[in-house]
Amino acid sequence: xxxxxxxxxxxDIGIAGLAASxxxxxxxxxxxxxxxxxxxxxxxxxxLRALVQLLLVGWVLQFxxxxxxxxxxxxxxxxxxxxxxxxxxSRRARDVxxxxxxxxxxxxxxxxxxxxxxxxxxxxxxxxxxxxxxxxMVIGNSLxxxxxxxxQLLIAADEQRDLIEGRLALGLSAADAYKPHLRQALRTxxxxxxxxxxxxxxxxxxGAMVGLILAGVEPSDAVKVQVSVMYLVLGSVATTTAVMSLxxxxxxxxxxxxxxxxxxxxxx
Amino acid sequence: MYEACQISAKFVCCAxxxxxxxxxxxxxxxxxxxxxxxxxxAGMPDDPILRSIDVTIPATGVTVLAGPSGAGKTxxxxxxxxxxxxxxxxxxWKGRPLSDWDPTELRRRVAMVFQRPPxxxxxxxxxxxxxxxxxxxxxxxxxxEHVGLSADMLDQDATTLSGGEAQRMCVARALLTEPxxxxxxxxxxxxxxxxxxxxxxxxxxxxxxxxxxVWVSHDTDQLRRLADHVIVLADGLVRAxxxxxxxxxxxxxxxxQSVGAA
Numbered sequence: 216x217x218x219x220x221x222x223x224x225x226x227d228i229g230i231a232g233l234a235a236s237x238x239x240x241x242x243x244x245x246x247x248x249x250x251x252x253x254x255x256x257x258x259x260x261x262x263l264r265a266l267v268q269l270l271l272v273g274w275v276l277q278f279x280x281x282x283x284x285x286x287x288x289x290x291x292x293x294x295x296x297x298x299x300x301x302x303x304x305s306r307r308a309r310d311v312x313x314x315x316x317x318x319x320x321x322x323x324x325x326x327x328x329x330x331x332x333x334x335x336x337x338x339x340x341x342x343x344x345x346x347x348x349x350x351x352m353v354i355g356n357s358l359x360x361x362x363x364x365x366x367q368l369l370i371a372a373d374e375q376r377d378l379i380e381g382r383l384a385l386g387l388s389a390a391d392a393y394k395p396h397l398r399q400a401l402r403t404x405x406x407x408x409x410x411x412x413x414x415x416x417x418x419x420x421x422g423a424m425v426g427l428i429l430a431g432v433e434p435s436d437a438v439k440v441q442v443s444v445m446y447l448v449l450g451s452v453a454t455t456t457a458v459m460s461l462x463x464x465x466x467x468x469x470x471x472x473x474x475x476x477x478x479x480x481x482x483x
Numbered sequence: 484m485y486e487a488c489q490i491s492a493k494f495v496c497c498a499x500x501x502x503x504x505x506x507x508x509x510x511x512x513x514x515x516x517x518x519x520x521x522x523x524x525a526g527m528p529d530d531p532i533l534r535s536i537d538v539t540i541p542a543t544g545v546t547v548l549a550g551p552s553g554a555g556k557t558x559x560x561x562x563x564x565x566x567x568x569x570x571x572x573x574x575x576w577k578g579r580p581l582s583d584w585d586p587t588e589l590r591r592r593v594a595m596v597f598q599r600p601p602x603x604x605x606x607x608x609x610x611x612x613x614x615x616x617x618x619x620x621x622x623x624x625x626x627x628e629h630v631g632l633s634a635d636m637l638d639q640d641a642t643t644l645s646g647g648e649a650q651r652m653c654v655a656r657a658l659l660t661e662p663x664x665x666x667x668x669x670x671x672x673x674x675x676x677x678x679x680x681x682x683x684x685x686x687x688x689x690x691x692x693x694x695x696x697v698w699v700s701h702d703t704d705q706l707r708r709l710a711d712h713v714i715v716l717a718d719g720l721v722r723a724x725x726x727x728x729x730x731x732x733x734x735x736x737x738x739x740q741s742v743g744a745a
Contacts, residue, residue, distance in 0.1 A: 380566060381601025382651075385614040386591035386660055395604075471565055472586045 237262070264344050281345040289343040293350040297322045300354045308365035310479050317462040321361060322354050325454040329353045329447055349447065356448040357455035359405040364456040367400035368463045372477055389468035397460055404456045412445055422443070445458060499563025517542040517608035518697075520561055520717040526557050526719075531570060532558045534719040542664075544711030545686060545696045549703075549741040554716040556699045558668050563697065594662035598669040600653040602641040607652055614659040622659075630655040630685055654685055658694075665689055667698045671705065683709055690741045691714075703743025715741045 240262040247254040248276035279288050301318035303459055308314055323367055330350060332338075339345040372379065373434075375396060382392035467475055520539040526532030533555040540546050540563070548556040561567045562574055565586045574581045581589065603610050611618050613628070624634050629653040636644070644652055650670055657665060667686060671679040679689060690696045690711070700706050706713065707726075713730055715722040715738050723730055723738040731744040738744075 299706065316711060376593075377597065377599055377601045378603065381603070382613060383586075383707065384564060384590055384595040387613070388587055399621045457689065470567075471568060471582075473568065 216320060221377065230236070237408040244313040276347065279347050280342075282342060282344070284343060286343060286346070289346045292347050293326065296351060296354050296432065297326065300358050301359060302421045304361050307362045308369070310370055310477060311365045312466040312477070313462075314365065317459055317466070318361065320358065320462065322453040323358055324458045326350055326353050326396045328454050329450045332450070333443070333447065345403060352444060353445055353451040357451045359457050361406065361455045364404040364460050365463060367403050368460055368467070369477060370398060371396035372474060373468050373479050376474060381472065383472060389474075392465065392472075392474075393415055393464050393467070397464055401456055401460055402462050405452060407451045412449055415445060415467075497627055512664070514590050517538060518561075519575040520562075521573050521575070523562065523569045523574060525562055525567065525569045526555070529571055532719050533562075533569075533716075534720055536572070536665065536719075538714060538721045540697060540714065541712050542695045543690075543693075545690045545698055545709045546712040546714060547706045547710040548697065548699045548714050548716060549701075550700070550716035550722065551737070551741070554736050555562055555719045556639055556716055557668050559593070559716065560668050560697060560699055562665055563664070564590045564595050566590075566595070574745075578721070589662035589704070593664040593666060594657035595666040596650065596653050596657055597670065600646075600649040602644070602649055602652075605641065606638050607641050607644070610652065610656055611659060614656050616660065627652075627710050628689075629658065631681060641720045645672045645678070647681055650678070650682050653686060654682070654689075658689075662694060664695045664697065665695060669699050669701065672688055679705070705711055710742075713742055 216415070233257065240258065243258050244255045246252070247258060264375075279292050280286060300316055300322050304318040305311075305315040330346070330353065333349060334341045339349065372393075379396065381393050383389065421441055421444070424437045424445050427437035427440060432440075433452075467477065468476060485695060520536050520538050520540070523536040524531045524534055532553070533588050536555075536559070542555055548559060550556055558567070562569055562581075563576075565584070567582055568582070576584070576589075576593070593675075603613050606624055607627070608618075608620075610710060611623050616623075620637075627634060627637060632651055632655065634650060636648070636652075640647070640651065641691070649666060654665070659693075665686075670686075671682050674682065686709060700709070710727055712724070714724045715730065717737050721737060723733055727742060730738055730742045733739055733744070
């Protein structure tokens with residue numbers, strides 16, 4: 216890891232470099248204006264937001280990752296990330312019963328499992344510098360899949376109610392009656408991640424690896440980090456979606472194995 | 484004064500006990516397999532569909548639940564295998580409250596077919612496996628024959644069956660759990676005339692073979708062809724119960740209309 220971190224320090228593009236990279240935003244804005252896409256303001260706003268958010272995060276991170284700082288700052292940071300991710304999930308899948316608590320449990324479970332493996336097997340050194348970014352990868356990459364699986368499960372419970380109740384009426388337990396829909400929702404959430412993992416290196420070079428190489432790290436070292444990150448993302452997505460879907464499937468049924476009536480307000 | 488109060492309290496206590504005993508006895512004498520509903524209220528808590536239902540559903544033959552749309556027929560049917568629970572009141576089957584039954588066991592003994600037959604992905608055989616995972620080929624063919632479907636349909640994709648075939652396949656699938664009661668929620672509503680008669684005949688033959696059938700119907704002709712016993716629901720209440728002969732002579736126009744009396 217030392218070589219990697221030294222490399223990053225060598226890769227400072229400077230304020231001028233950062234400003235110059237803004238030309239590419241200007242290109243996107245120009246295209247929007249030329250083709251009358253009406254996205255110029257959104258593009259500028261997104262670019263500005265990303266810059267400010269990341270500068271802020273970078274500023275705060277320098278305190279959190281300071282080797283002299285106690286790890287509880289990192290722990291606090293992770294708790295904030297988990298809470299914010301759970302809140303975001305609950306906003307995007309608001310019709311799911313008890314969604315906030317389920318999301319919290321899912322993200323915490325994924326953090327414990329994935330970080331447990333990464334630090335338990337000493338793949339990375341256990342310090343703020345590694346803990347916070349890795350936890351960020353776990354939570355950030357699981358968010359979209361968790362929202363997707365939640366919505367899919369709710370849609371199945373609503374639109375395929377006749378099939379689920381058909382199975383219940385044959386004496387199947389709620390878990391067995393819902394199993395095909397649970398499987399389908401999990402597949403829908405996981406398949407994109409699996410495809411991304413398969414295509415890596417051939418179709419695209421992932422951001423973390425590109426960042427490390429640009430920062431001067433040896434490509435062979437960057438690859439090792441990237442592969443571990445890809446596995447981290449796979450494990451995180453699988454864990455959060457599995458915990459979330461099991462939780463949701465329990466919420467959708469009563470103790471008497473009856474499918475609850477859920478009102479879907481919107482899928483937006 | 485104190486003694487009088489004691490006597491009065493004893494009387495009330497005895498009267499309550501006697502009432503409970505009489506109620507239990509009623510549940511037993513009304514047939515071991517009969518459903519007994521006591522003060523049942525069901526539907527949405529703020530707007531119940533069934534309001535204080537007291538009725539006994541016989542354990543033999545075909546009982547038709549009739550009445551105008553929105554009367555609560557389907558709501559009542561879904562209570563009998565606990566796809567839904569009542570808001571209040573109690574339902575007994577075989578003398579035991581339904582809430583004491585394990586729902587999965589109850590549903591295998593009190594099977595149900597729906598208005599729109601739920602077809603699971605895969606072949607007819609795979610549909611049978613949902614009800615009975617280790618079903619033999621022989622058993623599958625036997626049950627197909629029982630409902631009047633040909634043996635070569637066993638490997639057919641269930642979603643390609645016609646409406647009548649699909650409904651009969653669903654009855655066959657439900658019969659695999661060897662139910663004592665079959666609940667049928669307007670099973671012929673979406674079928675053409677020929678398919679309707681085939682499914683009706685199937686219902687009748689099941690009742691004759693000892694499976695009690697509780698059948699929801701809007702169709703008064705069908706009711707008159709099938710019913711051994713009729714329960715007329717209206718506005719969430721039981722309007723009348725009895726045989727066709729009983730109800731044909733009713734003075735209540737809603738009842739006469741519901742059973743298609745001349």
